[in-house]
Every structure is written in structure tokens, then in C-alpha cells.
Amino acid sequence: MNLKKRLRLYVITDRRFKDEVSSVREALEGGATAIQLRIKNAPTREMIEVGKKIRELTREYNALFFVNDRLDVALAVNADGVHVGQEDMPVEIVKEIAPNLIVGVSASNLREAIEAEKGGADYIGAGSVFPTKSKEDARFLGLEGLKEMIESIKIPIVAIGGINHENVGEVLKLGVDGVAVISAIIGAPDVKKATQEMKTIINEVLGE
């Protein structure tokens, strides 16, 4: 399966909603194709312990596994890749240290996306598409900005920010390769069911 297809439904952990391991297990059961471990302000050893469990689960379900920000943790748990924001390690340095990892870069405007692509990014996390509270630091891209990015960028684009089962259709129709979701899945009362619902819509729009 190519990278684009494996980025279709990209679920990001958030322990403020639910602990990482159980929410990842449910999201994988529901059809998530990629998981991002995102933990802030925990000891490195705890990140590694959680990451190793998620590595096992994602292998079992043949899903991609990314670690947010922390290349050290990604290497320690044999993740498939690392996702870096504009305040994290520059993609060029990540690629020098770990040329075999898949590297995603967050971009909130076209300039950042072009720079990331030039720097060697393998995909763009484009957002925030809608206003959101789950990443306080997220800057706004909007649907117009997303459309412009899709027209200019060749690497896969995963849209992020405020995406739920109500609005995912219009986002997908713009031409993104996947959607990244936090609260609409990890914050749902039934994580597995919320993932399944989202996956059904995605497969309807993008084809099986």
C-alpha cells in the first residue's frame, strides 16, 4: 500500500481525552490507517514505554506509526516516522539523522508547505482547516488556504484541525490524501465507532 493510502485516516493521541494505548487500540479496530503519538511534558521513559505498546498494536493492524516532535522517541520505539511542527526539529536535520524515517511537517500556509517539501518532507500536515481547541497553538489555514496548498504541493497532504464526520466530505473533495483527527475520534464516547464512521465516509469519497 502506498504512502498516500496509508495516510487516509490519521489519528492523533491526546491523553486529555483518553489514555494513548486504549484509544489507539480502539482507533485501529475502527480502521485508522496511521497513528501519531503526541505526548507533551511526560518523562522520556514514559513516552518510550507507551510508544513501544503502540508500535506493537500498529504492526498488528498494519498501520503507520508516527511520533510527534520527538525523533529520539521515534528511533527508540522503531516508529515508521516522525511528525514535526514549525517549532520542532527542522526536516533537513531529521533526514540527516534518520534518512529512513517518514517525515511529516505541519504547515499552516503555502510558504511553510513549500519549504517543507523542498526540505525533504514526505507529507504535509495542513491546518488548521477549521477552528479547533485541541491544539492550542494551531494556526488557521482554512479551506481556501488548503485548496491553494493542494494545487502547489506534490507530496501527500493530510488535512488537520476541527475535522469531524460532518465536514470531512468537503475537505476530502478538495483533493487531500487523508485527514488527521484528534477530538472527533479520541474525544468520542466510542472511539472505535467514531473511527468506523469516519472511515466509511473517507472510503465513499476516495474509493476503497
Next chain:
Amino acid sequence: MNLKKRLRLYVITDRRFKDEVSSVREALEGGATAIQLRIKNAPTREMIEVGKKIRELTREYNALFFVNDRLDVALAVNADGVHVGQEDMPVEIVKEIAPNLIVGVSASNLREAIEAEKGGADYIGAGSVFPTKSKEDARFLGLEGLKEMIESIKIPIVAIGGINHENVGEVLKLGVDGVAVISAIIGAPDVKKATQEMKTIINEVLGE
């Protein structure tokens, strides 16, 4: 110069006292032989930017450069090594990912020191020797515990925790290879002078 000699005066940054780059410059002017960059809760990119400046300064002064906890930052800035605590990445994993880095491990008792040595640590950061406030999470080792550790461990031992120019003599006489200092140097009104005073005592006890 061998590792032991390069660990003699090991200065750890603390931005609560003074910004990293200017304090490191002064400590190096004063004779520090090793620097540890220790930043908590800052963006990774900021750690890398600060780390690169410290890498330049430590090269200029032929001092060792360690990064606390963050192997990713250590690799990104070409540090000489990384220092890990009991809640950080296990030394065995650090050595697998980065076999060429010097790895120090914090130990607050003999069991932790023995485990670290078996795991491949290159030196032990042994402490806290005296009560201290600069690392809130530091556990107490004491002079008796330090003595026991020196008798049992073959790799170099750097004592840490509450060491100042008043008590450094008795610590060195126990047989440690170096001392690590935060507040007595970085918290001093004149960092360079505080470093010089400490260095003079160290060289008196250990020889030039």
C-alpha cells in the same frame, strides 16, 4: 586528554539563573571542562538553536558538550554525549541508536550505578551528594553513598548536588573524577569567577 580529566568541572545550565549561552561562555572562560545543556519545556527548535551555539563555544574551549535527556537534540547539534536520568531513555537504547556518543547516567544509589555501568554507561552522575533545590526531583545519595559507589564502580564518577567551593574539597578527596555544578556557578553573580575558584580547588586536590 582522557575522559576522566575532561569531566573534572562539569557545569550544567539553568535558565532560571541565567541564559544558557552567556553562562556557558563565562563558565568556559573560567575553566569548565564539560558543559551540560539542560532545558525543560522549551520547543525542540529552540533547544537546537541554543545547542548549536554551545557546540561552537565548547569546541573553541576544547570542552566536552553533553545534552540532558534529549538524544534527538544531542544528535542534531553534534554534541559529544547525552546525559540520561532514571526517567529518561535507558542507556542501552541510547547506545543502540548512537554508539559513538558518550553517555552519562544519573544514579542516586549503588544499584542504579551498577545497572548503568552494566548497560554501557560511560560515566555516572552520582547524587545528590548534598541537599539541593536546583533539581527538585533529585534523590539523596550523601557522602557515605558516594563513597560506596566509588568503591564499586569502575567507570568515571562525577558527583552532583549541592556542591560549592566550601565542600568540593571533601567530595574530591573521596575519589570522584569530577564534580557537576549548577547553582554554585550558574547562580553566582560572576559565573567566570565562580568557575575559576572551583577549578583552582579541583586542580589543587586532583593535581594539574
